[in-house]
Amino acid sequence: MTPARPGSGNPAPADRVTAVEVFFDLVFVFTLIQLTRVLEEDLSPDGLGRVLLLFGILWWMFDGYVWLANHVPPRVPAQKLLLFVGMVGFLFAAVAVPDAFDGTGLLFGIGYLVVITVHLSLFTRAGIGSALSRLAVYNLGSALLVLVGGFVDGAARYACWLAALAVQSVVPYLVPRISWVRVLPLFRLQPEHFVERHGLLVIIALGESVVAIGMGVDTAHVGVGTVAVIALALALPAALWWTYFTDTRGAEERLAATGTERTRLALRVGFAHIPLLLGIVVAAAGIHAAAAHPGEPAGWRPALALAGGVAVYLAGIVGLRRTLHSAPVLSRLVAGVAVLATVPAGTRLNARAQLVAVVLVLAVMLLLDRRRSNRPHSQPRRLNSR
Known part of the structure; x- marks a missing residue:
């Protein structure tokens, strides 16, 4: 050190x-x-x-x-x-x-x-x-x-x-x-500490959003729909967590390999976390509205909050990847557009249907990432298990 x-x-x-x-x-x-x-x-x-x-x-x-x-x-x-x-x-x-x-x-x-x-x-x-x-x-x-x-x-x-x-x-x-x-x-910036600190903040923010959403569920009228929403209220933050921590190892390595420009690069990494955290805040508001009335058509504002929050979060991931040149951004851009396309599912069907659609988009994105990383001549990125 x-x-x-x-x-x-x-x-x-x-x-x-x-x-x-x-x-x-x-x-x-x-x-x-x-x-x-x-x-x-x-x-x-x-x-x-x-x-x-x-x-x-x-x-x-x-x-x-x-x-x-x-x-x-x-x-x-x-x-x-x-x-x-x-x-x-x-x-x-x-x-x-x-x-x-x-x-x-x-x-x-x-x-x-x-x-x-x-x-x-x-x-x-x-x-x-x-x-x-x-x-x-x-x-x-x-x-x-x-x-x-x-x-x-x-x-x-x-x-x-x-x-x-x-x-x-x-x-x-x-x-x-x-x-x-x-x-x-x-500044004597230490890459491991810098990346871990921001990652812990993302974990805590996602976890607290789950707690807040769970506390808002109407337990007096628990049915199949409510149980499904509770599961989805965890599945969505879990998918967002996985999306973020796929990149943390590469972020540490990129910052560690940077010389005199390390602090300026780190400053840009910090800025990229702004849409990440704002996305969590906005998406949590949308999920909370969905949990309150899962079987009813959502208003356009709650539906847009849910989809828009996730899309903004993915935009933050794109910003991180572009800043660090650590991975391609196309999959995150496509997923962001696909998530925004789920708004009609919420407004015309119900909030639960939109939640399912958003989780499926993220799951497909992560599965395709996994398949690409397992191809011959590819260099898989390790997940940060912390």
Whole structure:
């Protein structure tokens, strides 16, 4: 492993994900569950817009913690305690998510300010504090805009939070002298930790979506249709899991083989996870609606949420494969189109029929992948069993 730089406070950089990081991810995934709840209650363009805005703000800082733990693993008690404080901030923000644009905007802003303050405090141990301090103004400015948004109402709150998202995720790329492009090469990025951390987040997000869906099933009227939906509610996330983890070994190898461009490539990998997680949120809202009324024709919005969420997830897989040049993307593109074509099955037949169709599309895609990998002269990719 690469030796730590002086002042880093750690004997070595991250190699694998620590238990406290998994705990941290569990708290963050609660924000995704809350975003799914928002979408379930308002499956409209306005509801989707609010989900996108809140997700963008929260995701930027979560991935910032991923980079933080990759560079400075939380091994000593002081670091772990600070991470727990960061979890409190994310929990405040998550609790506030359902009514963030109404009565709990201030709680959301306070939680977000805690998240950013802890992040900057922990980075003082990273050995790149002087370089990072030039960028701290962006994150702090974003946190203050989110906090100010909690004090105002209506369009002003939307404006503040849109500005906050732009300040932290867009502006740093537009200022040449103080930009992430200059800071990224200073990170000692460890591919195994980076890929595993994002993979664990995907597992937890998929698992929590299953739990949320299962809790929403009407057990007072259990029949064959309900049992089928329960099975499909697991089969669909399982197929999404398999689709993602087919590629993780190749991602580790590709990042490990990259030299000076490793951090920039890793940044693009992180961005590719945005549609992956958004897809899980949107698809979970669609599955929940299907589980509530499995034998009835679905409205076009729930049907589109189910198919669109899976298609967006597959688009994230395409982004990962294109970024890493690790595997062909045609099968994922075709599957995404085929999944979108299942919307009429939901609206004209019933939600259960659409679930069956979506699962079948993913199953055929994975079976064809398996057949190709078993052909002579092919090089099969191993599944990451972690």
